[in-house]
Amino acid sequence: MGESVNLSVEALKGRVETIFRKAGLSQDHASTLAAVIVAGERDGCKSHGVYRIEGCLRTVKAGKVVPDVKPVLRDDGSAVVRVEAGGGYSCAGFELGAPVLAERAKKLGIAALVINDCTHFSALWPEVERLAALGVAAIAMCPSYATVAPSGGKEPLLGTNPFAFGWPRVDPAQPYVFDFATSVAARGEIELYRREGRQLPEGWAVDSEGRPTTDPEAALAGAMLPFGGHKGSAISTMIELLAGTMIGDFTSSEALDFLGTTTLAPRHGELIIAMSPQRFAAGRPGDPFARAEVLLEAIAGQGARLPSQRRFAARKRTLSEGITLTAAEAAQLDRLEALGLD
Ligand code: NDP
Ligand code: PYC
Structure with a gap:
């Protein structure tokens, strides 16, 4: 596995925008999507940050969104x-x-x-x-x-x-x-727990049989709770x-x-x-x-x-110090840049 990388907010936005342009999104869509995803990373809201890029590209590839x-x-x-x-x-x-x-x-x-x-x-x-x-x-x-x-x-x-x-x-x-x-939490939050191999807090979800679960896979296959x-x-x-x-x-x-x-x-x-x-x-x-x-x-x-106080503090920090992507996130960005819509 590689290393974490630090990017300025503008540099990250440029890279995400390029990925979307290569996937066939018009400039308008590429730049507004990149802005909202990078704002998530900038403000420490990872459930709607860079991990969402792949889902957006999958939706284009499946023909379920009109990209231009x-x-x-x-x-x-x-x-x-x-x-x-x-x-x-x-x-x-x-x-x-x-x-x-x-x-x-x-x-x-x-x-x-x-x-x-x-x-x-x-x-x-x-x-x-x-x-x-x-x-x-x-x-x-x-x-x-x-x-x-x-x-x-x-x-x-x-x-x-x-x-x-x-x-x-x-x-x-x-x-x-x-x-x-x-x-109780966004679905994106449960997906992040799944990726990190962590158990959910109790009370977030039930499995497909309706039993309380802390297993993210079972929660995603079952039902989340209000x-x-x-x-x-x-x-x-x-x-x-x-x-x-x-x-x-x-x-x-x-x-x-x-x-x-x-x-x-x-x-x-x-x-x-x-x-x-x-x-x-x-x-x-x-x-x-x-x-x-x-x-x-x-x-x-x-x-x-x-x-929003936590978000504003994160924003202040990343605007001066840059956004740190984990090694896995950085590798994902490299891969998506190289592949376009493949
Ligand atoms: P959280 O439970 O993490 O946070 C929700 C809000 O509560 C934020 O404004 C947060 O401010 C604030 N907050 C959190 N803790 C405290 C505290 N101790 N005291 C005061 N305020 C607090 O968010 P969710 O997981 O419920 O949602 C995350 C995101 O997912 C949202 O941005 C939502 O729009 C998005 N989402 C999008 C969906 C879609 O269909 N497009 C569907 C579902 C969710 P702060 O940010 O400063 O921590
Ligand atoms: O995190 O729950 C979520 C979500 C659903 C659609 C977009 N975000």
Whole structure:
């Protein structure tokens, strides 16, 4: 086995982008995918970092994503802005729709971006963070593919359905952001345990017979569990309804039927709702952003950590010291660069 390597954020992004270009992705898709994957490595979010590259390439090779489609913006001036991704990766669609969404939320107080027919594998925090930088609060959510049993059940039906929230702060580099799977942990996290040969913590999953398991292989073949029992199960169901059926797109169960496997990136839609705090608080006492600072500082003042603080610290470190890839990750990158889509 070789050695770990250290790369600047820009150098890693360039290499990942090249891999995607060689695999037939258009420049737009290659660069937006590379950006989100490298942001994961930069911020210490490895469940959606470089290990995802192979899955993206497998999805291209299987013909389950259109690698060079141009997303189309459908905007009738209303509060619902739509991007038709045309079976392409979601990230380019988000880039197209985000500025329109923020502008519309500021104008109307609230607006939604619907992304339809997209292949989606990425973390959601880059999206709510981007919207916070544009001055709006936002929630983002999407189904996935059916891998999670509803609370009280034991068959995979719900997705790991991520849910993210962003709120602009006085320091624009550190918005209040959280982003989590509605399963106990993301499926990508279980895959990392499998690769490292480690046992899972208890309570994450059941095997294909419905028995609790800490074996990652058995968990991936069985069903993952929602976080917080019936509460996570209900939030996950809400995401199926709002970001699946309501926007006329696949639920997690339909996404799995379409794909026939969990080894490729899932196709479905995404829903992002943006709000202008100034518009909601208009005519009421106090500035909503200043009042938010009081609350957030009081939380931190108790010694509790705010979500994303770990990420922001990792970002600060990697931007100055570079990103360290393990020997296995570095070898994977070399191999993918040499092979293209083989
Ligand atoms: P985690 O449980 O690791 O973390 C979720 C959130 O909680 C983060 O915002 C994290 O902040 C915060 N957090 C963690 N620990 C603490 C703590 N002690 N105090 C305060 N905040 C804390 O994430 P998951 O495994 O649930 O999800 C990981 C990623 O997977 C997400 O980015 C999600 O979008 C992605 N995902 C994507 C899917 C898709 O279909 N596209 C499906 C499922 C998940 P911090 O980052 O600073 O630690
Ligand atoms: O980690 O659960 C996950 C996941 C599913 C699709 C993309 N990420």
